[in-house]
Amino acid sequence: MLKKPDTFLPTDDGTGETAVLALDGITKRFPGVIALSGVSLRLIPGKVTALIGENGAGKSTVVKILTGIYQPDGGAMLVDELPTVFPAPQVAAEHGVTAIHQETVLFDELSVAENIFLGHAPRGRFGLIDLKAMIARSRDILESIGAGIDPEQKLKDLGIAKKHLVAIARALSIDARVVIMDEPTAALSHKEIEELYELVESLKSQGKAILFISHKFDEIFRIADNYTVFRDGQMIGKGAMADVSEVDLVTMMVGRDVSQIFPQRASNPGETVLKVEGYAHPTEFEDISFTLRKGQILGFYGLVGAGRSEFMQALFGITRPSRGRIEIDGITAQITSPADAIENGIVYVPEDRGQQGAILDLPIFQNVTLPSLGRISGNGFLKLAQEFALAREYTERLDLRAASLDTHVGTLSGGNQQKVVIAKWLATRPKVIILDEPTKGVDIGSKAAVHEFMAELAAQGLAVIMVSSEIPEILGMSDRVIVMREGRIVTELAQGDMRPETLVRHAAGI
Amino acid sequence: MNTSSRTIPDRLRSPLEQRLKSWETLLLLVAIGIFVANSLASPYFLNAWNLSDATFNFTEKAMIAFAMALLIISGEIDLSVASIIALASTAMGAAVQMGVGTPGLVLIGLGVGLLCGAFNGVLVTRFGLPSIVVTIGTMSLFRGISYIVLGDQAFRGYPASFSWFGQGYVWWVISFEFVLFAIIAVIYAVLLHKTNFGRAVYAIGNNATGAMFSGIRVQRVKFTLFLLTGLMSGIAAICLTARLGSTRPSIATGWELEIVTMVVLGGVSILGGSGTIVGVVIAAFVMGLVTFGLGLLNVPGIVMSIVIGALLIGVIALPRLWSMWRAR
Numbered sequence: 001m002l003k004k005p006d007t008f009l010p011t012d013d014g015t016g017e018t019a020v021l022a023l024d025g026i027t028k029r030f031p032g033v034i035a036l037s038g039v040s041l042r043l044i045p046g047k048v049t050a051l052i053g054e055n056g057a058g059k060s061t062v063v064k065i066l067t068g069i070y071q072p073d074g075g076a077m078l079v080d081e082l083p084t085v086f087p088a089p090q091v092a093a094e095h096g097v098t099a100i101h102q103e104t105v106l107f108d109e110l111s112v113a114e115n116i117f118l119g120h121a122p123r124g125r126f127g128l129i130d131l132k133a134m135i136a137r138s139r140d141i142l143e144s145i146g147a148g149i150d151p152e153q154k155l156k157d158l159g160i161a162k163k164h165l166v167a168i169a170r171a172l173s174i175d176a177r178v179v180i181m182d183e184p185t186a187a188l189s190h191k192e193i194e195e196l197y198e199l200v201e202s203l204k205s206q207g208k209a210i211l212f213i214s215h216k217f218d219e220i221f222r223i224a225d226n227y228t229v230f231r232d233g234q235m236i237g238k239g240a241m242a243d244v245s246e247v248d249l250v251t252m253m254v255g256r257d258v259s260q261i262f263p264q265r266a267s268n269p270g271e272t273v274l275k276v277e278g279y280a281h282p283t284e285f286e287d288i289s290f291t292l293r294k295g296q297i298l299g300f301y302g303l304v305g306a307g308r309s310e311f312m313q314a315l316f317g318i319t320r321p322s323r324g325r326i327e328i329d330g331i332t333a334q335i336t337s338p339a340d341a342i343e344n345g346i347v348y349v350p351e352d353r354g355q356q357g358a359i360l361d362l363p364i365f366q367n368v369t370l371p372s373l374g375r376i377s378g379n380g381f382l383k384l385a386q387e388f389a390l391a392r393e394y395t396e397r398l399d400l401r402a403a404s405l406d407t408h409v410g411t412l413s414g415g416n417q418q419k420v421v422i423a424k425w426l427a428t429r430p431k432v433i434i435l436d437e438p439t440k441g442v443d444i445g446s447k448a449a450v451h452e453f454m455a456e457l458a459a460q461g462l463a464v465i466m467v468s469s470e471i472p473e474i475l476g477m478s479d480r481v482i483v484m485r486e487g488r489i490v491t492e493l494a495q496g497d498m499r500p501e502t503l504v505r506h507a508a509g510i
Numbered sequence: 511m512n513t514s515s516r517t518i519p520d521r522l523r524s525p526l527e528q529r530l531k532s533w534e535t536l537l538l539l540v541a542i543g544i545f546v547a548n549s550l551a552s553p554y555f556l557n558a559w560n561l562s563d564a565t566f567n568f569t570e571k572a573m574i575a576f577a578m579a580l581l582i583i584s585g586e587i588d589l590s591v592a593s594i595i596a597l598a599s600t601a602m603g604a605a606v607q608m609g610v611g612t613p614g615l616v617l618i619g620l621g622v623g624l625l626c627g628a629f630n631g632v633l634v635t636r637f638g639l640p641s642i643v644v645t646i647g648t649m650s651l652f653r654g655i656s657y658i659v660l661g662d663q664a665f666r667g668y669p670a671s672f673s674w675f676g677q678g679y680v681w682w683v684i685s686f687e688f689v690l691f692a693i694i695a696v697i698y699a700v701l702l703h704k705t706n707f708g709r710a711v712y713a714i715g716n717n718a719t720g721a722m723f724s725g726i727r728v729q730r731v732k733f734t735l736f737l738l739t740g741l742m743s744g745i746a747a748i749c750l751t752a753r754l755g756s757t758r759p760s761i762a763t764g765w766e767l768e769i770v771t772m773v774v775l776g777g778v779s780i781l782g783g784s785g786t787i788v789g790v791v792i793a794a795f796v797m798g799l800v801t802f803g804l805g806l807l808n809v810p811g812i813v814m815s816i817v818i819g820a821l822l823i824g825v826i827a828l829p830r831l832w833s834m835w836r837a838r
Contacts, residue, residue: 318723342725350723359713359720361783365520370713371725373706380706388520395518406521424724 017044018081020209021066021097021178026075028061028233035061038075039235041228043178043209048200050220050241051213053230054253054471059213062230063180066211067099068092096177100168100184106155113138113151116170141169144206145199161192168199179203180211185219197223215303217246217508229253246510247501254471254500262476263455267495269479270294272330273463274346274432276315279324284310285487288324292432297454297464299478301471302507307487308467309351312434316348317341328431342371345431349421351440351467353414357421360410364402365391367409368424375428394423399449415446422453433457434465439473451477471500483507533777533832534789541796548803555806562683564802566753568772569691570746571765572794575772576698577742579790581735582773583702583715585782586641588630588736591743592765593652598622598747600656603665603757612672619748620741626652627740634736635729641736649766656759665757676753687749691794694742699787707731715782768818772797775821797821 019042028036036058043049053059064070065077068086076083079095086092106115113135114121122137124130138151147165155163164184171179181200185193200223203210214220220227221241228238229252237252272291279288285307292298300308314321317335326333333344341347350356358367368391369376376386391405398419402412409420418438425433435454439447454477458464468474474481481493483506490506504510529535548555555561574591581588601622602615610618626648633644678686702708710731713721722728751757776793778785800821804814 316723337725337727338723339725339727348723355717355719356723357720359717359724361716362713366709366713370709370721373709377706382704382706382709392518392520400518402518404519404522406523 017042017047019043019078020045020080021095022078022081023062023065023072024076024078026062026065026072026077028058028065028070029073034233036065036072036233039230039233040238041211041235042226042238043211044226045177045207045209046204047225048204048210048212048223049226049228050224051211051228051230052220052249052253054469057230057253058233059230060182061233063099063182063211063213066092066097066178066180068097093174096175097180098171098174098176098178099180099182100171101182106163106167106170108154108156110155111151112142112149112153112155112158112166112169115155115166116141116151116173118170120174137173138169141172145169145172145202146195161195164192172203176208178209178211180213182213183215184212185214185216193219215508217249217510220249221246250501250504254504262472263452265455265459267296267479268459269296270461273328275327275330277325277327279311279314279321279326281307281310281314281319281487282322284319285314285484288489290482290489290492292463292465294431294461294463295458296479297458297466297477299474299481300465300467300484301469301474301481301503302484304469306484306507308484309436310487311484312348312436312465312467313350315341316346316434318348342428342430345429346434347371347425347428347430347432348434349418349425349436349438351436353417353421354410358409358417358424360417361408363406364395364400364409364412364420365405367420368394368427371424372427390427391423394427395420397426398423398453413446415449418446418450422450426457430462432463432465434467436467437469438466439468439470471503474498474503475500485509531836532786534786534792536828536832537775537777537789537792537796541792541799544796544799544803548799548806551803552806555803558683560802560806562685562688564798565685565688565691567801568794568798569685569687570749570753571769571772571797572691572790573694573746573749574739574742574765575769575776575790575794576694576787577735577739578769579773579776579778579785579787580698580702580708580711581641581739582770582778582780583782583785584711584732584735585715585718586634586732586735587645587770588627588641588739589645589766589770590626590630590648590652591739591746591769592762593649593656594623594626594740594743595747595750595762595765596656596759597626597652598744599751599757599761600659600665600759602668602747602751604659606665606667606669612669615668615672616675616748619751620744623740623742623744623747624737625740626743627737628733630740631733631736635733653759656761660757660759666755668752668755673752673755676749676751676755687753690745690749694745695787695791702787707734711735712783715779715784768797771818771821 021043023039023041025038025040026036027038039058039062041062051059051062061070065072068089068091071087077085084095086095107118110118116138117134121129122133135151142149142151145165145168147162147169149158149162149165155166158166184196200210212224224241226238226240227244227249229236229249231253270293273294274292277289280286288311302308313319317337317340320336326335328344335341335344354360365387369387372390376390377383388405395405400419400423401416409417412420438450454464454466466477475498479495481498481503483490483493483503485507493502578588578591598619602619605615605618630645630648633639634641675686680686680689702711710721710726713724713726714728714731718728750762772793773790774780775796776785776790778789800817801814804817
């Protein structure tokens, strides 16, 4: 740790509280995108600070900087008000910063104690692991968080919630001063959430500073003392929870101004092309019904985990619905595989580009032609000239930037990869295109290009479904919006009724 | 939106340039090197009939290796191939005892191969079991059946017309097996490199999820590949049985590893996604030449297996050194 009193930076925000860990004017850039621009954050011992923001606001980047995974490009990090750097995750841990993630990697075949102390087990003589000390200390930690778990049990014998407690115990085993909780309740039941609240209270009373990241307002109002709101990589507001209302937070989160410029388009819907009736899945979604017309852009808004992507993947034939039917151009369609969906004119641009959307190690032209090979080949034999012609036609329509069509997709930027995926689907001449978070991880320039192209497609009569968690995108692009929460459609809004506050309220169930 | 229409070039490097800088070119140089070394080391090497004999060291294995190459490119593997040979050969031997003629024997050989391939394919694609586990299981299963049927006995008495598949010559020193090997090589090269099916194999091997999301019927393609591997094992069983003239349950023991070695030596990534048939063809020659050259020098069998082992390790190390060299 650096100890230079002369570099003391005044970060006191007038509350008179000393931050154990603070960020001051932190900036983080990635190629083509500024993830954080001059953000500040203060974590006070014995206080819970809620970090609030939409997806893409920069919350996870902050967590990665606080835990030493990312290095900031500008600004200062202060531990006990002294400038410090965390060049590696181990350094963050040495300073007592620990994070509990939504999904922590644990090891089923190891005991609870081994899981808690993996990598930093107490050592005895000859440098061997001191098993007794490890079990005793595990028992202490587990007791301190009120978890009735035997440290000698194997992890695989525990349920999901207990495993989560082990993950928390693991985070606390490094003698933490700062505990970061990244959507800790996402996978928990109601009762388990109550237990987590008690745990947070007990950590508070032990004087630990807690950073609590959550989408759920009821949680934040229940346990947080302070808040900090991020939007588009900037800090928008901060203060005490007691001085703020839900409406204030929502306003800060979504902002009044839709800063990006979206293409002007006149909505001119044609006849109904897709009709979905009562689509249901045993665990992911229930009773989804809607219709979609040619030339329309239908937005799907909701929180992460609302079941939007799961429904779209069922529509595309990846998973099978337990109930429900669909009609395309008035004819009932049976879709049990993506190949069926493509034949019926439904295509899907997935959120996970690297795994699902593109095949990164194959060249651009092979990616683009993959679903169209049946049409452009001769009796199953490849026709290279036709392949290049088709790939060129659609990639140039999307203004793809690439050295050649033989370049591997994996070497392209996120935006250009997305263009390849969209080109691939347009080349199949679909009737309905589903775009799942189409501009996630895409730089600003390509974002505008994708939006413009979406508008152009709709103008040409294609029916577009756009799943997005970005409110400006939903507002800027959709003709209608369906809001989903916990696997169900909560409401459908026409363009005139779409307001950021309304969307967030419906999505969060406030 | 496309006010400034630009043309993206098809390729930056010509296919010829890519080919010259490929693994296959390096392997071809190795093959030539071994050929030269062999001809210097033994006066008996450069003899048409000796060289013709040498091809029997790899023709049967290579037939299976082509199908195996596709399977490995797709991200799967079949370790039961040698046991399929044993089972197919046993079935043909049993049929001979019942007086079945040559056409019937061929059909039985092909049929048993296809059935075994289908069995592997169903277990992997229907039940989602890992192919390495499934085929280690069927490796014991198929050969086990041969041992139950034969014990320490052997089937003999194959008709003379059947022997031609393993001992016949089409023209001068060119054996039937060698011709069959060449035809199969061309068929597989076309299948892998010139058809939609081959493209699907590459797509699946690089990213099976992405391939599925692109509308490829992944399980169907994989099932077909297991079927093809079984079929090729059946063909190899016909050739080998015809060449040996007898069936013992230990027939073709250990071939599965030699075949996988051949495929990997040919530049097929054991992790799937890349490789060519040309590479496997050259690798087949390399392995055949090494075995034959060492045989001519009267190198004992144990030393030969050391050399093959070293070759296998070299195969794993060389691509790394090769890509490190290319990266510079």
